[in-house]
Amino acid sequence: MTDTITIRRPDDWHVHLRDGDMLARVAPYSARQFARAIVMPNLKPPVTTVVAASAYRERIRAAAGSGFEPLMTAYLTDSIDPDELARGHAEGVWVAAKLYPAGATTNSDSGVTDIANIRPALQRMQDIGMVLCVHGEVTGEEVDVFDREAVFIDRILAPLVRDYPDLRIVLEHITTRDAAQFVAAAPATVAATITPQHMMLGRNALFAGGLRPHHYCLPVLKREEHRAAVRAAATSGSAKFFLGTDSAPHARADKESDCGCAGVFNAPFALEAYLQMFDEDGAIDRFEAFASLNGPAFYGLPPNEARITLARRPTGVPPEVDGLVPFLAGGMLDWALA
Ligand code: NCD
Numbered sequence: 608m609t610d611t612i613t614i615r616r617p618d619d620w621h622v623h624l625r626d627g628d629m630l631a632r633v634a635p636y637s638a639r640q641f642a643r644a645i646v647m648p649n650l651k652p653p654v655t656t657v658v659a660a661s662a663y664r665e666r667i668r669a670a671a672g673s674g675f676e677p678l679m680t681a682y683l684t685d686s687i688d689p690d691e692l693a694r695g696h697a698e699g700v701w702v703a704a705k706l707y708p709a710g711a712t713t714n715s716d717s718g719v720t721d722i723a724n725i726r727p728a729l730q731r732m733q734d735i736g737m738v739l740c741v742h743g744e745v746t747g748e749e750v751d752v753f754d755r756e757a758v759f760i761d762r763i764l765a766p767l768v769r770d771y772p773d774l775r776i777v778l779e780h781i782t783t784r785d786a787a788q789f790v791a792a793a794p795a796t797v798a799a800t801i802t803p804q805h806m807m808l809g810r811n812a813l814f815a816g817g818l819r820p821h822h823y824c825l826p827v828l829k830r831e832e833h834r835a836a837v838r839a840a841a842t843s844g845s846a847k848f849f850l851g852t853d854s855a856p857h858a859r860a861d862k863e864s865d866c867g868c869a870g871v872f873n874a875p876f877a878l879e880a881y882l883q884m885f886d887e888d889g890a891i892d893r894f895e896a897f898a899s900l901n902g903p904a905f906y907g908l909p910p911n912e913a914r915i916t917l918a919r920r921p922t923g924v925p926p927e928v929d930g931l932v933p934f935l936a937g938g939m940l941d942w943a944l945a
């Protein structure tokens with residue numbers, strides 16, 4: 608039995624670090640586990656300009672300390688200026704741009720109402736090699752909330768992949784077999800990130816013994832067969848799937864509320880949780896590719912030179928971390944980050 612594993616330092620290819628006091632509280636947890644992170648731009652107001660993105664990057668660097676590199680994203684709106692995207696990309700501020708369908712999730716009100724509105728931006732991104740990160744859910748009351756990812760793939764993503772064959776696209780935080788199969792079968796320009804919660808939990812977890820707001824995130828947890836397919840994709844060894852925690856902290860009162868916010872704060876023990884599942888599935892030898900190699904390769908960045916070691920040692924997840932409720936609060940994990 609493997610009792611320690613040493614791998615290249617991992618990166619988080621999808622995280623919400625927030626701003627202000629919340630940023631100061633949560634950034635050190637990501638910095639402890641990851642060397643770099645793709646930082647989501649869904650602040651209030653959203654990060655739509657190069658000036659705002661550089662200033663946010665400085666605030667993150669100050670909060671996270673040295674040794675952590677934030678990789679910034681632009682928030683796509685109906686009126687986003689392709690020249691602004693290209694300038695931010697050329698200046699090394701923006702690595703990617705994020706498509707939030709308007710109304711799909713937290714702080715997505717300024718998102719895109721119709722893909723037709725961002726065609727010039729997508730064309731420019733394809734031309735300059737800027738990655739598109741996608742929140743893959745349709746909105747609208749006529750589509751059941753559990754079907755929104757699959758419908759998005761049919762209606763929006765498949766045509767996008769056809770129309771922009773050289774645009775690199777990351778389907779973020781996949782939750783369904785439909786998504787896992789689509790990405791596996793798609794050209795090499797298409798990849799996906801996978802969260803620990805979508806590998807570990809099916810939608811029953813939302814109602815286990817009562818309503819469980821700390822398991823609520825978007826896209827919402829799905830039925831068991833989808834969880835199993837997503838987990839199999841993560842541990843498959845395919846270079847198209849890589850680590851993206853989607854750590855999305857909200858104050859406890861905003862989670863435990865009459866209208867609770869979507870988002871799971873998993874940054875404090877993300878690697879321990881992922882590794883436990885790779886171990887359970889007999890796939891420890893594929894963990895480094897998922898956590899540390901596939902993401903940089905897709906984004907065209909070098910893998911990190913530094914190494915980390917995880918040891919098989921029972922680790923308790925505290926019920927609360929800095930006033931926030933972490934993923935698996937009060938539970939035990941089998942691995943510890945040395
Ligand atoms: C995210 C957030 O809170 O910003 N919430 C979530 O449930 N994942 C937004 C998002 O990524 O959908």
Ligand code: ZN
Nearest residue numbers: 623647853855
């Ligand atoms: Zn997210």
